[in-house]
Amino acid sequence: MTDSAKPTLLVVDGHSLAYRAFFALPVDNFSTKDGQHTNGIYGFLSMLINLIKAEKPTHLAVAFDTSRQSFRTREYTEYKANRSESPSEFKGQIPLLQDCLAAMSIQVLAKEDFEADDILATLATQGAEQGYDVLVCSGDRDTIQLVNDDITLLYPNVQGVSQLKRYDRQAVIDRYGVPPEQYPDIAALVGETSDNLPGVPKVGEKTAVKWLTQFGSLDELLANADKVTGVVGNNLREHLDDVTRNRRLNRLLTDVELPVTVADLEVQPMDAQEVRDIFARLEFKTLIPRVAELAGIEQQMAAVSSAAAQLAPVAEQLDGPALAAWLTGTTGDVAITFVVQGGLPSRVGVATSGAAAEADWSAEVAAFIAPWLASDAPKVFNDAKPQVKALARAGAALGGLAFDTSVAGWLLKPSFPDKTLADLVDRYLDEKLPEADPTQLVPETEGATPGQLSWYTLRVSEALRAELAPSVASVLTDIELPTLTTLADMELAGVSVSHDKLSGFSSELGARADGIAQEAYATIGREVNLGSPKQLQEVLFEELQLPKTRKTKTGYSTDAAVLADLQEQAPHPFLDQLLQHREATKLRQIIESLDSAIAADGRIRTTYVQTGSQTGRLSSTDPNLQNIPVRTEESRRIRAAFEVGEGYETLLTADYSQIEMRIMAHLSEDPGLVEAFNSGEDLHRFVGARVFAVEPADVTSAMRTKVKAMSYGLVYGLSAFGLSKQLRIEQSEAKQLMMEYFARFGAVRDYLRSSVEQARIDGYTETIFGRRRPFPDLASPNRVLRENAERAALNAPIQGSAADIMKIALFHIHDEFAREGLGSRVLMQIHDELVVEVAPGEWDAAERIVRERMGDAASLSVPLDVQIGRGANWDEAAH
DNA sequence: TGAGACACGTA
DNA sequence: CGTACGTGTCTCAA
Numbered sequence: 087m088t089d090s091a092k093p094t095l096l097v098v099d100g101h102s103l104a105y106r107a108f109f110a111l112p113v114d115n116f117s118t119k120d121g122q123h124t125n126g127i128y129g130f131l132s133m134l135i136n137l138i139k140a141e142k143p144t145h146l147a148v149a150f151d152t153s154r155q156s157f158r159t160r161e162y163t164e165y166k167a168n169r170s171e172s173p174s175e176f177k178g179q180i181p182l183l184q185d186c187l188a189a190m191s192i193q194v195l196a197k198e199d200f201e202a203d204d205i206l207a208t209l210a211t212q213g214a215e216q217g218y219d220v221l222v223c224s225g226d227r228d229t230i231q232l233v234n235d236d237i238t239l240l241y242p243n244v245q246g247v248s249q250l251k252r253y254d255r256q257a258v259i260d261r262y263g264v265p266p267e268q269y270p271d272i273a274a275l276v277g278e279t280s281d282n283l284p285g286v287p288k289v290g291e292k293t294a295v296k297w298l299t300q301f302g303s304l305d306e307l308l309a310n311a312d313k314v315t316g317v318v319g320n321n322l323r324e325h326l327d328d329v330t331r332n333r334r335l336n337r338l339l340t341d342v343e344l345p346v347t348v349a350d351l352e353v354q355p356m357d358a359q360e361v362r363d364i365f366a367r368l369e370f371k372t373l374i375p376r377v378a379e380l381a382g383i384e385q386q387m388a389a390v391s392s393a394a395a396q397l398a399p400v401a402e403q404l405d406g407p408a409l410a411a412w413l414t415g416t417t418g419d420v421a422i423t424f425v426v427q428g429g430l431p432s433r434v435g436v437a438t439s440g441a442a443a444e445a446d447w448s449a450e451v452a453a454f455i456a457p458w459l460a461s462d463a464p465k466v467f468n469d470a471k472p473q474v475k476a477l478a479r480a481g482a483a484l485g486g487l488a489f490d491t492s493v494a495g496w497l498l499k500p501s502f503p504d505k506t507l508a509d510l511v512d513r514y515l516d517e518k519l520p521e522a523d524p525t526q527l528v529p530e531t532e533g534a535t536p537g538q539l540s541w542y543t544l545r546v547s548e549a550l551r552a553e554l555a556p557s558v559a560s561v562l563t564d565i566e567l568p569t570l571t572t573l574a575d576m577e578l579a580g581v582s583v584s585h586d587k588l589s590g591f592s593s594e595l596g597a598r599a600d601g602i603a604q605e606a607y608a609t610i611g612r613e614v615n616l617g618s619p620k621q622l623q624e625v626l627f628e629e630l631q632l633p634k635t636r637k638t639k640t641g642y643s644t645d646a647a648v649l650a651d652l653q654e655q656a657p658h659p660f661l662d663q664l665l666q667h668r669e670a671t672k673l674r675q676i677i678e679s680l681d682s683a684i685a686a687d688g689r690i691r692t693t694y695v696q697t698g699s700q701t702g703r704l705s706s707t708d709p710n711l712q713n714i715p716v717r718t719e720e721s722r723r724i725r726a727a728f729e730v731g732e733g734y735e736t737l738l739t740a741d742y743s744q745i746e747m748r749i750m751a752h753l754s755e756d757p758g759l760v761e762a763f764n765s766g767e768d769l770h771r772f773v774g775a776r777v778f779a780v781e782p783a784d785v786t787s788a789m790r791t792k793v794k795a796m797s798y799g800l801v802y803g804l805s806a807f808g809l810s811k812q813l814r815i816e817q818s819e820a821k822q823l824m825m826e827y828f829a830r831f832g833a834v835r836d837y838l839r840s841s842v843e844q845a846r847i848d849g850y851t852e853t854i855f856g857r858r859r860p861f862p863d864l865a866s867p868n869r870v871l872r873e874n875a876e877r878a879a880l881n882a883p884i885q886g887s888a889a890d891i892m893k894i895a896l897f898h899i900h901d902e903f904a905r906e907g908l909g910s911r912v913l914m915q916i917h918d919e920l921v922v923e924v925a926p927g928e929w930d931a932a933e934r935i936v937r938e939r940m941g942d943a944a945s946l947s948v949p950l951d952v953q954i955g956r957g958a959n960w961d962e963a964a965h
Numbered sequence: 966t967g968a969g970a971c972a973c974g975t976a
Numbered sequence: 977c978g979t980a981c982g983t984g985t986c987t988c989a990a
Binding site for chain 1: 977978979980981982983984985986987
Binding site for chain 2: 119371617619620638639640643644645646668672673676703710712713714715716717721746885888916917918919
């Protein structure tokens with residue numbers, strides 16, 4: 087144990103220990119789902135956490151080498167020259183480890199031309215001089231020389247880094263037979279193979295210790311080398327230069343100039359949010375609580391100096407008239423929170439920067455504050471949509487929606503998964519939102535009241551506003567908030583779905599699936615669970631001995647593409663039966679989940695998640711109405727069950743044709759592509775004519791298929807390999823196709839290249855309307871990560887701009903329906919398609935509004951083409 | 966009970 | 977070795 091009265095300095099060699107951890111832990115068990123290996127990072131951090139917990143250092147730093155070059159390699163070019171290239175799986179782990187350490191507020195030190203151990207030596211020496219207990223943690227034996235009464239070395243044992251051996255002065259003597267300061271003399275004589283420093287042949291530790299004891303010092307030994315007898319004596323005399331060179335090189339520098347002093351290394355409280363972010367990214371689930379435990383200790387240590395969090399004001403409990411008076415007396419932003427119970431408001435809380443008030447929701451309260459609620463007075467919400475819906479159900483109108491902290495938080499950082507108020511308070515205010523512990527019957531801590539929630543919401547909104555770039559702020563105000571109220575109305579409306587149509591179809595499919603299953607069992611002579619990929623692998627690749635397919639993490643793939651491939655290579659009736667069984671059960675499962683989602687009034691109400699995507703798209707859950715089958719004739723029977731509701735005349739569907747390619751044409755300003763869209767010719771026919779140098783009329787369907795796949799693939803960053811795979815053509819032909827394509831539409835390639843380059847510089851991509859998506863991985867040294875980020879960055883402005891355009895069209899239509907007093911309403915949004923329920927007698931008006939507002943949602947250098955259909959159900963309306 | 970893997974539906 | 981989503985099932989570990 088270290089003397090508790092003295093401060094403790096812990097200095098760690100990051101590179102050498104991470105490298106040991108890398109070899110100690112199986113790389114396969116430690117990689118993220120996007121392919122980043124993390125075993126070295128994990129092992130190092132795990133060790134460091136244990137170390138901090140055990141030693142409780144007051145001062146801490148981790149040192150790294152900057153490269154393999156240092157003053158030692160300049161002095162002796164062979165130094166460490168025998169070291170093989172570090173494995174590719176290790177590359178990229180060091181920068182990420184440094185990011186982790188930065189998030190943990192741990193000082194990371196590195197200096198050009200010096201090795202990490204020189205930095206350790208310098209800090210350790212300074213620390214010892216200044217009265218610290220010093221712990222040096224390194225995997226390099228040269229650091230043994232640093233040990234003295236104040237400096238202890240922690241050295242990993244052979245198994246890895248989980249156990250460290252303590253070397254104080256006595257331990258060094260016990261182990262090596264000499265005091266620490268003489269250890270380098272031994273090393274110089276024996277040599278160090280890992281550093282490529284040959285020593286005296288046939289001389290090991292024992293001989294070296296004997297000599298040193300005999301002569302007193304290395305200098306004496308070298309001066310009296312002629313007195314050493316035997317073969318080893320000859321060897322010594324022949325290798326005097328090597329020994330002096332070794333001794334020169336293994337001396338650690340204790341006077342490296344550093345930008346910090348030991349005092350600067352005082353342990354700092356860590357930013358729990360930052361730590362959680364990067365650990366989550368590296369998928370270190372078990373490390374998070376371990377670090378949190380440490381952070382708790384540190385926060386206690388740091389509590390004295392850190393500013394106390396502001397205390398939420400106690401909310402005044404008001405009645406209707408008093409609340410109305412309170413609200414009309416405010417100017418500027420007011421944050422408001424409705425507690426929603428059973429879909430209706432139950433309490434309301436409001437806050438300005440200095441005060442908060444709240445009331446139980448009642449008809450009286452509603453009546454008194456209705457004018458203010460409906461007014462343009464600016465209102466700030468956190469996660470407004472469910473509250474807007476509750477208000478609508480209660481018959482209250484809402485105006486002046488000025489800010490939504492959860493939407494703003496998402497715009498700022500779309501990759502951040504949780505957007506609750508507590509998350510935002512933690513992240514942007516660095517405070518804790520008071521929350522009642524739900525596991526306690528009588529919670530020890532009170533949760534925040536609605537007025538206090540509003541007070542936090544307002545403060546979070548101010549912090550967010552300060553961080554929002556102007557273009558992103560305008561996306562919030564001009565696109566997201568109007569979309570939010572539109573979505574609330576769409577969710578409330580729901581869509582009418584016929585239970586009768588669904589249930590009949592479901593039993594039909596169930597019977598069919600059972601029949602196919604029986605046939606399949608007969609084919610292979612036993613019953614298996616056709617839904618179990620694991621059992622299927624046994625059947626396909628072991629019992630039926632079919633050729634092995636694409637590898638997955640746990641074995642071999644049995645997905646539809648693979649089965650279709652197999653059917654060609656090695657036809658077997660089981661394959662077809664399996665595919666058919668999958669199709670039938672999948673359809674039935676979709677039908678069942680839809681059917682069970684039909685409410686008493688015959689309608690399905692989805693929830694559109696406005697903050698769920700990275701690109702700006704919506705998503706739909708409970709149930710997902712954005713992935714209802716459409717491709718096969720049979721699956722369209724499901725769409726036919728989506729019907730016009732009672733009291734309405736017909737459904738209208740409207741979709742943008744090729745919106746992403748049009749955006750590509752606009753952004754790239756490719757003359758050929760722009761002309762294609764302005765010519766009125768079928769896009770793929772036009773492109774096919776150019777690529778294959780034929781007349782548009784002579785474009786065959788095979789040509790059209792190819793350029794169509796190419797065009798769509800472009801938007802996703804498709805490679806020649808992927809294109810060849812999809813089109814089932816040779817890779818060389820795919821390459822040729824891409825060459826021809828880019829020869830005719832070169833500006834497209836130029837645009838795609840430059841947009842990724844710009845993103846690398848900016849760190850984010852931007853849509854036409856200024857929505858941003860950060861891409862830190864564009865700078866990653868890890869190829870897999872970087873290339874994934876490049877494809878996503880290629881796609882983000884295109885998919886995102888399309889999402890922006892559709893949102894604008896959507897709320898324009900919604901608002902114009904309302905303004906013109908129409909009963910027609912938008913029910914669904916499926917990325918590039920809208921489904922509208924048209925009220926009796928309103929077809930012409932609705933059709934005009936939809937067509938116009940979708941057409942003029944954005945002004946691009948190519949027209950936005952809108953296809954409109956009409957029918958009693960979704961399937962019919964699609965034609 | 967929960968998480969991960971797999972498969973598959975959509976734009 | 978093609979972007980963006982959500983859901984259901986199976987499987988294994990806790």
